[in-house]
Amino acid sequence: xxxxxxxxxxxxxxxxxxxxxxxxxxxxxxxxxxxxxxxxxxxxxxxxxxxxxxxxxxxxxxxxxxxxxxxxxxxxxxxxxxxxxxxxxxxxxxxxxxxxxxxxxxxxxxxxxxxxxxxxxxxxxxxxxxxxxxxxxxxxxxxxxxxxxxxxxxxxxxxxxxxxxxxxxxxxxxxxxxxxxxxxxxxxxxxxxxxxxxxxxxxxxxxxxxxxxxxxxxxxxxxxxxxxxxxxxxxxxxxxxxxxxxxxxxxxxxxxxxxxxxxxxxxxxxxxxxxxxxxxxxxxxxxxxxxxxxxxxxxxxxxxxxxxxxxxxxxxxxxxxxxxxxxxxxxxxxxxxxxxxxxxxxxxxxxxxxxxxxxxxxxxxxxxxxxxxxxxxxxxxxxxxxxxxxxxxxxxxxxxxxxxxxxxxxxxxxx
Amino acid sequence: xxxxxxxxxxxxxxxxxxxxxxxxxxxxxxxxxxxxxxxxxxxxxxxxxxxxxxxxxxxxxxxxxxxxxxxxxxxxxxxxxxxxxxxxxxxxxxxxxxxxxxxxxxxxxxxxxxxxxxxxxxxxxxxxxxxxxxxxxxxxxxxxxxxxxxxxxxxxxxxxxxxxxxxxxxxxxxxxxxxxxxxxxxxxxxxxxxxxxxxxxxxxxxxxxxxxxxxxxxxxxxxxxxxxxxxxxxxxxxxxxxxxxxxxxxxxxxxxxxxxxxxxxxxxxxxxxxxxxxxxxxxxxxxxxxxxxxxxxxxxxxxxxxxxxxxxxxxxxxxxxxxxxxxxxxxxxxxxxxxxxxxxxxxxxxxxxxxxxxxxxxxxxxxxxxxxxxxxxxxxxxxxxxxxxxxxxxxxxxxxxxxxxxxxxxxxxx
Numbered sequence: 001x002x003x004x005x006x007x008x009x010x011x012x013x014x015x016x017x018x019x020x021x022x023x024x025x026x027x028x029x030x031x032x033x034x035x036x037x038x039x040x041x042x043x044x045x046x047x048x049x050x051x052x053x054x055x056x057x058x059x060x061x062x063x064x065x066x067x068x069x070x071x072x073x074x075x076x077x078x079x080x081x082x083x084x085x086x087x088x089x090x091x092x093x094x095x096x097x098x099x100x101x102x103x104x105x106x107x108x109x110x111x112x113x114x115x116x117x118x119x120x121x122x123x124x125x126x127x128x129x130x131x132x133x134x135x136x137x138x139x140x141x142x143x144x145x146x147x148x149x150x151x152x153x154x155x156x157x158x159x160x161x162x163x164x165x166x167x168x169x170x171x172x173x174x175x176x177x178x179x180x181x182x183x184x185x186x187x188x189x190x191x192x193x194x195x196x197x198x199x200x201x202x203x204x205x206x207x208x209x210x211x212x213x214x215x216x217x218x219x220x221x222x223x224x225x226x227x228x229x230x231x232x233x234x235x236x237x238x239x240x241x242x243x244x245x246x247x248x249x250x251x252x253x254x255x256x257x258x259x260x261x262x263x264x265x266x267x268x269x270x271x272x273x274x275x276x277x278x279x280x281x282x283x284x285x286x287x288x289x290x291x292x293x294x295x296x297x298x299x300x301x302x303x304x305x306x307x308x309x310x311x312x313x314x315x316x317x318x319x320x321x322x323x324x325x326x327x328x329x330x331x332x333x334x335x336x337x338x339x340x341x342x343x344x345x346x347x348x349x350x351x352x353x354x355x356x357x358x359x360x361x362x363x364x365x366x367x368x369x370x371x372x373x374x375x376x377x378x379x380x381x382x383x384x385x386x387x388x389x390x391x392x393x394x395x396x397x398x399x400x401x402x403x404x405x406x407x408x409x410x411x412x413x414x415x
Numbered sequence: 416x417x418x419x420x421x422x423x424x425x426x427x428x429x430x431x432x433x434x435x436x437x438x439x440x441x442x443x444x445x446x447x448x449x450x451x452x453x454x455x456x457x458x459x460x461x462x463x464x465x466x467x468x469x470x471x472x473x474x475x476x477x478x479x480x481x482x483x484x485x486x487x488x489x490x491x492x493x494x495x496x497x498x499x500x501x502x503x504x505x506x507x508x509x510x511x512x513x514x515x516x517x518x519x520x521x522x523x524x525x526x527x528x529x530x531x532x533x534x535x536x537x538x539x540x541x542x543x544x545x546x547x548x549x550x551x552x553x554x555x556x557x558x559x560x561x562x563x564x565x566x567x568x569x570x571x572x573x574x575x576x577x578x579x580x581x582x583x584x585x586x587x588x589x590x591x592x593x594x595x596x597x598x599x600x601x602x603x604x605x606x607x608x609x610x611x612x613x614x615x616x617x618x619x620x621x622x623x624x625x626x627x628x629x630x631x632x633x634x635x636x637x638x639x640x641x642x643x644x645x646x647x648x649x650x651x652x653x654x655x656x657x658x659x660x661x662x663x664x665x666x667x668x669x670x671x672x673x674x675x676x677x678x679x680x681x682x683x684x685x686x687x688x689x690x691x692x693x694x695x696x697x698x699x700x701x702x703x704x705x706x707x708x709x710x711x712x713x714x715x716x717x718x719x720x721x722x723x724x725x726x727x728x729x730x731x732x733x734x735x736x737x738x739x740x741x742x743x744x745x746x747x748x749x750x751x752x753x754x755x756x757x758x759x760x761x762x763x764x765x766x767x768x769x770x771x772x773x774x775x776x777x778x779x780x781x782x783x784x785x786x787x788x789x790x791x792x793x794x795x796x797x798x799x800x801x802x803x804x805x806x807x808x809x810x811x812x813x814x815x816x817x818x819x820x821x822x823x824x825x826x827x828x829x
Binding site for chain 2: 344
C-alpha cells in the first residue's frame with residue numbers, strides 16, 4: 001500500500017481532528033501527507049457515521065461508506081467534550097499537537113473553553129482550522145444549513161439544471177468536500193509561515209465561500225456587465241446559444257465546437273469522420289477558423305449541432321470516445337461508476353486501491369492519492385478507525401493515563 | 416512597490432518563488448492562492464499566443480488583452496513577463512528563470528514542456544531541488560494522457576454528469592468547468608507539502624495532478640459504494656433518500672430564470688420548526704398523518720414537495736428564508752451572482768476584494784475560502800501583459816542591461 005520507504009512530508013506532525021461531516025476531508029488530506037491525525041468522536045460515535053450508504057446495506061456505525069470515504073489515514077479516540085474531564089484531556093492533547101481542525105457550530109468550542117484563543121494560550125504555535133457553513137460570525141453565521149442549502153447560497157445551484165425546472169444540486173455533497181480541501185490548504189499556508197517564524201494562527205473557512213470559489217468568471221460578469229449566467233441544456237456563449245451534451249446510442253457524450261484561428265481546427269476530427277460516413281450535411285466544408293463567435297449565426301450553430309446530434313445518435317459511447325482519441329476531437333463519454341472503474345486511463349495509473357478492513361475480513365476499494373509525486377505515495381495507508389479504536393494507544397501510551405484512570409473515564413461515559 | 420514588498424514580507428509565503436507557465440484556469444488558480452499569500456509568482460506569457468482568459472469577457476471597455484476582469488481575478492498579485500518560447504534564446508532565458516525559482520508550475524498538454532527541453536529531468540539538471548507541478552486533464556502519463564479536453568466536458572468522464580440531473584432527464588452536469596476549479600486546491604496543498612519536503616531533505620519533486628483523479632475524490636462515497644456493494648447510485652434531482660421535504664421550491668419574483676428557495680428538513684425537530692414557520696397557511700396539510708414521521712415524509716416526498724411549493728410561491732426567497740431560519744430550518748435563497756454581491760454575510764467575511772486596476776478600475780476579486788488571522792491575503796491588480804519584464808529580467812535574474820536591450824530588440828520578449 002504505502003511505499004514505506006520515502007518519508008512523507010508531514011510525518012513529524014500531529015493533528016487533532018474535531019470535524020463533523022462538514023470537514024472530514026481536511027484531516028484526511030493532512031493524513032495522506034503523513035501527519036498523525038487523531039479523530040475525536042463522541043463516546044457514541046461520530047454522528048456522521050449514521051449516514052448511508054452502508055457496507056452490505058447494514059446500517060451499522062462502523063460500516064458507513066460516507067464516513068469511510070473521508071476518514072482514512074486517521075486514528076480514532078472517543079471523548080465527551082461536554083464534560084470537564086473531556087475538556088481537560090482535550091487541552092492535554094492540544095499540547096502534543098501541531099494542528100487542530102474542527103467544523104463545530106460557530107461558538108461551540110469557545111463555549112467549552114476550547115476555542116482558538118484558549119488553545120493558543122496553551123500552545124502559541126498552534127495552527128487551527130475552523131470550518132463553518134458561513135463563517136465564524138456575521139449576520140448569517142448562525143443559519144441552519146445542509147450541504148445543499150450551502151451550494152444554493154454559494155451561487156452554483158442557480159446555474160445548474162434544465163431551464164424549465166428548479167435549480168439542481170449534485171446527488172452527492174460538494175460544499176463539505178471543497179471546504180475540507182480549502183481548510184487543508186489554508187492550514188498548510190499557515191504552517192509554512194510557522195516554519196519560517198515559529199508563530200501559529202487561526203484559519204477560518206467558509207463553506208459558502210468554497211462554492212463561490214467554483215464560479216470563476218460568473219461573479220465578474222455581474223460585477224462588470226450586470227449579466228447573469230443561465231441554466232439549461234443550451235447556454236449562451238458570447239451571442240450564441242450552444243450545447244455540450246448529446247445523446248448517443250447507449251447514453252450521452254459531451255462535445256463542444258470551436259471557432260477562431262487556431263481553435264477552429266479542433267472540430268475537424270469529428271466533421272471528417274462524419275463526412276466519411278456521409279453524415280456531415282456539408283458542415284465539414286465550413287471554415288471554422290474564419291468564423292468567430294460574432295460572425296457565426298445561430299442558424300449555423302443549429303445546423304451544425306443538429307448534424308452532430310443525428311450522427312452521435314447512431315454511435316455508442318465507446319465508438320465515439322475511440323474515434324475522439326484517434327482523431328483528436330474534444331469529446332468525452334458520460335460515465336458512471338462502472339465505466340470509471342473500467343476506464344483504461346484510471347486503470348493504467350493504478351488509481352483505485354484496495355485497503356484491508358480486518359474487522360470485516362475484506363478489502364475495500366478507495367480512490368487513491370490526490371496527486372502523484374516522485375517524492376512518495378499519498379495513498380491510503382490506514383483504513384478509517386473503529387469507534388474508540390485507539391483510546392488505549394493515545395490515552396495510556398501517549399498521554400500517560402493509568403489503566404484505572406481510563407476505566408474511570410469509561411465508566412463515567414467520557415471516553 | 417516598496418510598500419507592497421514590505422506587505423509581502425509579512426505574508427505567509429513571503430520568499431517563495433514561482434515560475435508560472437500555467438494558463439487558462441486550473442494552473443492560474445493554483446498559483447493565485449500562493450500569490451495572494453505573498454509568494455513571488457512570475458507568469459510567463461507571450462503576445463504571440465495569448466492566455467485564453469486575457470481575451471475572454473467580461474471586459475471593461477473595448478475587448479483587449481489588458482482589461483479582462485476574468486483574467487485579473489485569477490491572476491491577481493502575480494508578475495507578468497513575455498517570453499517567446501519559439502526562439503532558442505527564449506528557452507535559454509526560461510532556463511535562467513528556472514534557476515531562480517523554487518517552483519515551476521505548468522498545465523499544458525503533457526509533452527509540451529519536454530519539447531522545450533523543460534521536462535522535470537531537464538529542470539532538475541538546472542536546479543537539483545526544483546519542485547515542478549504539472550496539471551492536466553487526465554495526468555501526465557497513461558494511454559489517454561494527451562487526449563485534449565476542457566474542464567467543462569471532462570466532468571462527464573468523472574461522473575459529475577451522471578450524478579447531476581433529474582431522473583427522467585439528461586445527465587446535465589454542472590454549468591461550470593468543475594474539474595478545473597476543484598483541482599487547484601489539491602494542487603496547491605501538494606505544493607506546500609513539497610516545500611516542506613525540500614526544506615527537510617534537500618530534494619525537489621515532480622507533482623502530477625490529474626483533474627480526473629482529484630474530481631473522483633469529490634464523489635468518493637459513490638465509487639466505494641459501487642466497489643463494495645455493486646450499487647450504481649443515480650441522479651436524483653434534489654431529493655434525499657433520507658429526508659423530506661428536501662428540494663428547491665419556486666418563489667415570488669421576477670428573475671429571468673425564476674426565484675427559488677432551497678429547503679432541507681433533516682429531523683422531526685426541523686419538521687416541527689417547518690410547521691411553525693409556515694403557520695396558518697399550512698393548517699390542515701402539515702398535520703396530514705402521512706407526514707407525521709420521517710418515513711412517511713420520505714415515502715410521500717412528491718406530494719409533500721408540491722404542498723411546500725404552494726406556500727413558497729407567494730413569498731420572495733428572502734421572506735421564506737427569514738421565516739424558516741427563525742425556526743432553525745436549514746434553508747437558503749438560491750443565489751445568483753447578483754445575490755452574492757449583495758450578500759451581507761459574504762460582505763462581512765470579505766469574499767469580494769475590490770482591487771483598483773489601471774485599465775479596469777476598481778472591481779471585485781474572489782478571496783479563497785480560507786482567511787488567515789495573522790497573515791491575511793493581499794490582492795494586487797492582475798498585471799498588464801509583459802508589465803514586469805524589466806523588473807524580472809534585470810533584477811530577479813540579473814540580466815545585464817545590454818543583453819536585455821539586445822533580446823528585446825530581437826523579439827525574444829514578444
